[in-house]
Amino acid sequence: VPLYRVTLAYDGTDFLGWQLQRPGGGRTVQGALEEALGRLAGGVRVAVTGAGRTDAGVHAVGQVASFDLPREMPAGELQRALNGLLPSDVRVVDAAPAPPGFHARRSAVTKTYRYELDYGTIQLPQRRLFAGFAPGPLDGEAVRAAAALYVGRHDFASLASAGGSVRTTVRTVARSEARLDGATLVYEAEADGFLRKMVRSMVGGLIAAGRGAMPPEELARALAARDRRAWPPPAPACGLTLVGVSYPPAPRC
Amino acid sequence: VPLYRVTLAYDGTDFLGWQLQRPGGGRTVQGALEEALGRLAGGVRVAVTGAGRTDAGVHAVGQVASFDLPREMPAGELQRALNGLLPSDVRVVDAAPAPPGFHARRSAVTKTYRYELDYGTIQLPQRRLFAGFAPGPLDGEAVRAAAALYVGRHDFASLASAGGSVRTTVRTVARSEARLDGATLVYEAEADGFLRKMVRSMVGGLIAAGRGAMPPEELARALAARDRRAWPPPAPACGLTLVGVSYPPAPRC
Numbered sequence: 001v002p003l004y005r006v007t008l009a010y011d012g013t014d015f016l017g018w019q020l021q022r023p024g025g026g027r028t029v030q031g032a033l034e035e036a037l038g039r040l041a042g043g044v045r046v047a048v049t050g051a052g053r054t055d056a057g058v059h060a061v062g063q064v065a066s067f068d069l070p071r072e073m074p075a076g077e078l079q080r081a082l083n084g085l086l087p088s089d090v091r092v093v094d095a096a097p098a099p100p101g102f103h104a105r106r107s108a109v110t111k112t113y114r115y116e117l118d119y120g121t122i123q124l125p126q127r128r129l130f131a132g133f134a135p136g137p138l139d140g141e142a143v144r145a146a147a148a149l150y151v152g153r154h155d156f157a158s159l160a161s162a163g164g165s166v167r168t169t170v171r172t173v174a175r176s177e178a179r180l181d182g183a184t185l186v187y188e189a190e191a192d193g194f195l196r197k198m199v200r201s202m203v204g205g206l207i208a209a210g211r212g213a214m215p216p217e218e219l220a221r222a223l224a225a226r227d228r229r230a231w232p233p234p235a236p237a238c239g240l241t242l243v244g245v246s247y248p249p250a251p252r253c
Numbered sequence: 254v255p256l257y258r259v260t261l262a263y264d265g266t267d268f269l270g271w272q273l274q275r276p277g278g279g280r281t282v283q284g285a286l287e288e289a290l291g292r293l294a295g296g297v298r299v300a301v302t303g304a305g306r307t308d309a310g311v312h313a314v315g316q317v318a319s320f321d322l323p324r325e326m327p328a329g330e331l332q333r334a335l336n337g338l339l340p341s342d343v344r345v346v347d348a349a350p351a352p353p354g355f356h357a358r359r360s361a362v363t364k365t366y367r368y369e370l371d372y373g374t375i376q377l378p379q380r381r382l383f384a385g386f387a388p389g390p391l392d393g394e395a396v397r398a399a400a401a402l403y404v405g406r407h408d409f410a411s412l413a414s415a416g417g418s419v420r421t422t423v424r425t426v427a428r429s430e431a432r433l434d435g436a437t438l439v440y441e442a443e444a445d446g447f448l449r450k451m452v453r454s455m456v457g458g459l460i461a462a463g464r465g466a467m468p469p470e471e472l473a474r475a476l477a478a479r480d481r482r483a484w485p486p487p488a489p490a491c492g493l494t495l496v497g498v499s500y501p502p503a504p505r506c
Contacts, residue, residue: 011378059379089378125264125342126312126383126494241379 001068003102004078007094008033008063013129013238014089018054018063029054029090033065036085040078041070051104051245052111055197057237059130061093062112062244066104099250110174112190112243113199117207117235120183131184132203132239138210140180145216146209147178147187149223150202157226159201161234169195169226178206185210188243200234208232254321256355257331260347261286261316266382266491267342271307271316282307282343286318289338293331294323304357304498305364308450310490312383314346315365315497319357352503363427365443365496366452370460370488373436384437385456385492391463393433398469399462400431400440402476403455410479412454414487422448422479431459438463441496453487461485 008029016026020034030048037046051064069078079095086092101107118127119136127133150173157169175190187203205222208214214222214232222230261282269279273287283301290299304317322331332348339345354360371380372389380386403426410422428443440456458475461467467475467485475483 009375009377009379011381061377061379083375088381091375091378093375093377122262122336122344122346124262124314124346125344126262126314128264128341130379 001070002072003066003068003098003100004075005064005066005096005098005102005104006033006079006082006092008065009061009091009093010059010063011089011129012054012057012059015056017056017058018050018052029060029063030065032087032090033082036082037067037069039085040081044070046070049104051108052194052242054240054242055237057129058240058242059238060242063242064104064108064245064247066098066102102247104245107247108193108245109248110190110192110246111194112175112188112245113194114241114243115185115187115189115199115203115235115239116241117185117187117203117239118183119185119210129238130241132235134207134235136183136210138180138185138207139212140210142212142216143178143180143185143206143210146206146219147176147202149205149216149220150176150189154223155226156195156198156223158223158228158231159198159205160195160228161197161201162228166195171195171198176202197234199240200237201231203235203239204232207235254323255325256319256321256351256353257328258317258319258349258351258355258357259286259332259335259345261318262314262344262346263312263316264342264382265307265310265312268309270309270311271303271305282313282316283318285340285343286335289335290320290322292338293334297323299323302357304361305447305495306449307493307495308490310382311493311495312491313495316495317357317361317498317500319351319355355500357498360500361446361498362501363443363445363499364447365428365441365498366447367494367496368438368440368442368452368456368488368492369494370438370440370456370492371436372438372463382491383494385488387460387488389436389463391433391438391460392465393463395465395469396431396433396438396459396463399459399472400429400455402458402469402473403429403442407476408479409448409451409476411476411481411484412451412458413448413481414450414454415481419448424448424451429455450487452493453490454484456488456492457485460488 020030075095116131123133153172173191273283301320328348369384376386406425426444
């Protein structure tokens with residue numbers, strides 16, 4: 001059976017997140033995609049794997065999903081057909097045949113997330129579903145110093161949400177950059193993987209540092225403590241977007 | 254009684270527009286503001302005047318409203334109290350005492366609107382409530398030439414929505430600028446006033462010009478015809494934002 005990968009953008013506001021819930025459990029992106037694929041496949045269930053299990057309210061512009069389709073079809077036609085069947089808050093922005101053995105989650109090399117935080121006095125209503133809000137001021141120097149702390153291989157147990165069942169809380173962060181632009185903080189992080197709520201906790205750390213509540217040195221100690229009680233609370237979900245997923249380059253001649 | 258002016262930002266998605274409807278007629282920004290003011294004033298109705306009567310789905314970052322309040326209160330306190338009472342899709346971004354005789358609509362000198370139009374192949378779901386969508390390509394040269402046509406004093410009868418009851422369809426456009434940025438067209442227009450759906454019709458003209466369906470010369474003839482059947486259809490409401498309203502400078506020493 002032919003294997004495909006699609007790149008998805010979605011407005012996470014009205015979803016309980018990526019992952020399929022038990023029947024009646026609520027609207028999910030995976031559920032919406034599987035429903036559209038099931039209709040394309042004439043009623044057969046098409047199981048979908050997503051690269052990142054985004055939480056409720058979290059958005060994506062570059063989520064990647066893979067699935068086997070019972071019948072072969074040109075990728076452009078698959079994309080158009082899915083966009084005709086999907087609700088308006090999810091779009092397939094790219095579709096392609098996947099190489100044998102491709103798995104959206106296990107084949108991923110890195111994931112990149114972006115977080116936007118408005119820290120002015122008042123947040124524009126137009127931004128309330130796409131950016132977190134935390135009244136400032138924030139010290140730019142301290143925010144950037146805190147962002148730099150995350151780079152490299154660390155045990156991020158202090159930033160992991162309770163109840164996660166992961167083998168290891170060690171992750172390698174390749175890039176962690178914050179810029180303050182007007183009254184908006186834009187943060188991007190790329191890593192080989194992220195624990196549940198890890199990016200939102202990273203941003204919680206940036207806010208604490210920017211407000212002077214926890215200077216970068218203290219944040220470094222809280223990271224080393226591997227204890228989530230030592231860490232500031234995570235930033236709200238709505239500011240977070242899964243920007244993209246990278247895969248090994250295809251073999252070439 | 255003390256007179257105030259407030260500057261409002263709103264996400265117009267879930268409003269039937271600015272203007273109060275008959276009871277049970279639906280949610281409006283004026284209605285939300287009057288309800289909040291009524292609660293502040295201890296149940297007395299506070300009638301509000303808005304500078305621009307934005308339509309359903311149209312947003313604002315700089316709408317201005319004026320009203321008499323039964324009791325005097327510091328402007329900062331008024332702002333905070335209103336933001337505590339208003340729904341989350343409307344914010345008071347500024348509040349100030351207004352000079353005697355101030356009237357948000359009649360005192361206005363110019364209004365500025367912005368329209369955003371995505372013209373790529375696929376629109377990001379995150380943008381669907383804040384930008385129109387019309388698949389391109391658009392010719393930037395033709396779009397800018399069309400935008401330049403609107404500048405100056407013209408009879409805009411071709412761009413007026415049916416059913417409006419205005420004394421004159423002549424308006425003076427001080428500024429009309431389009432820029433194409435990636436796959437988004439950002440258009441701004443400033444005028445002494447706009448007819449109903451006029452900005453959206455202006456953008457309809459830009460799209461027709463950009464697609465080559467109506468070259469700028471032909472658009473100029475359609476404008477001069479003062480006949481709305483000669484004009485391309487208006488762009489959708491969701492891309493439109495009332496950016497600001499200008500008033501005469503206060504007298505100074």
